[in-house]
Amino acid sequence: MLSASEESFGEHPISNEGLTDPDVIRAWWYLVTGNYGAVAPLARVSRGRNETAEQAQLLLGRVEEHLLERKEALTLPIENIIDFGLAQSLADHMEVSGIPNLRDARRELAQALRDAQRVSGMADELRARNAFFQLQEMAASRRTRDRMEAGEGFEQLASTFPETVWGARAVKRLELQRR
Structure with missing residues (x-):
């Protein structure tokens, strides 16, 4: 022990x-x-x-x-x-x-x-990060509709910002959900 x-x-x-x-x-x-x-x-x-x-x-x-x-x-x-x-x-x-x-x-x-914020690509990174956190909150919601919309949002985030750190995290999150 x-x-x-x-x-x-x-x-x-x-x-x-x-x-x-x-x-x-x-x-x-x-x-x-x-x-x-x-x-x-x-x-x-x-x-x-x-x-x-x-x-x-x-x-x-x-x-x-x-x-x-x-x-x-x-x-x-x-x-x-x-x-x-x-x-x-x-x-x-x-x-x-x-x-x-x-x-x-x-x-x-x-x-x-x-x-x-003026660095090339940083604006996309910040938008992707903000979207990711908002989607995380929706994914943890009690409402089924919010969770479904969050899943769609993660797919959109992954396709819109695939080159960003947070877009890549959205891709990984989607892969984990599909398992």
Whole structure:
């Protein structure tokens, strides 16, 4: 029988070492699940002079460092849909975190995303991605009609955008459905 030990869990890039305040630990747990907005309220708390403020400052500093490392790891200028998705996710995380020191990085990333939309083929990739996600929602619907329309939509997506990443995913999805 497996036991839950520290070694059985993955490590998160933002450490919780030294955090003892329940509110700061709660914010860290939300971070682990991808909710970067959980640290926004800590900005107010971090202005104080007590232990909670020190821990909030510590966690905010770690989050800021992590987000800036992710930005540095991005390939700029953005030339494909995968990098676009990573950059968009990072921009969203920076925005909801509310960390003021990230303003310049957010602006730079926003400009890179705008520039990427002008890259040849990116408009098709974005349209295909948006359509794919809308069709996914329809495919998960309780209504039979929505599910049938989603199947037709995936076929149309696969034929309209066969050269895109999301068009290829639609093709794979259709192949799996036919099995």
